[in-house]
């Protein structure tokens with residue numbers, strides 16, 4: 001076999017290994033993101049419930065102050081009423097008291113709603129916090145494993161890259177460019193056998209002239225259809241194939 005082709009075969013092998021590591025390595029942050037999204041989702045629900053409670057408590061304080069001030073006004077009015085002699089003034093004051101009572105009833109109803117809303121959200125927080133703890137426990141082992149795996153894969157990837165780089169150094173730069181194009185276009189299979197008279201990559205029937213060149217093994221020969229680099233495999237293997 002042309003030594004340039006053996007180099008390409010070696011390169012195909014090391015790059016495939018590198019690619020396999022890269023593919024697995026890429027899955028790690030994806031899974032980490034998935035898990036973190038689940039945990040963050042629950043945390044956000046807790047935060048939303050906390051914010052709701054805070055909002056209710058703020059309104060509660062304002063409403064309680066209003067209620068207090070209305071009650072004070074009412075007490076004053078009641079005291080005034082006792083001193084009024086004139087019917088018209090008396091009726092006016094009674095009507096003001098009535099208005100204050102109605103306002104206070106509305107405020108009290110709202111305060112009840114706020115209390116219920118606060119209770120409801122306290123319950124949500126309680127539930128979500130225990131759910132969060134359960135999920136954290138459930139995923140902590142996996143997250144530890146993923147972090148460890150990411151370190152290992154990172155080191156493995158660096159190792160594989162330096163092996164590939166070493167092989168690339170040996171290959172003619174022009175040939176490497178051509179190889180790299182086919183490698184990326186053809187899913188990592190850039191060098192293929194041609195023993196059966198067909199391209200081992202795309203399976204097209206090769207012309208007799210092309211087959212002759214492949215068998216001679218002195219030129220770089222590419223499939224006319226898929227552009228893969230073609231080589232002639234070990235004779236005995238080919239003969240065995242014929243028998244089968």
Ligand SMILES: [Zn+2]
Pocket residue numbers: 199200201202203204223224225226227228
């Ligand atoms: Zn082909």
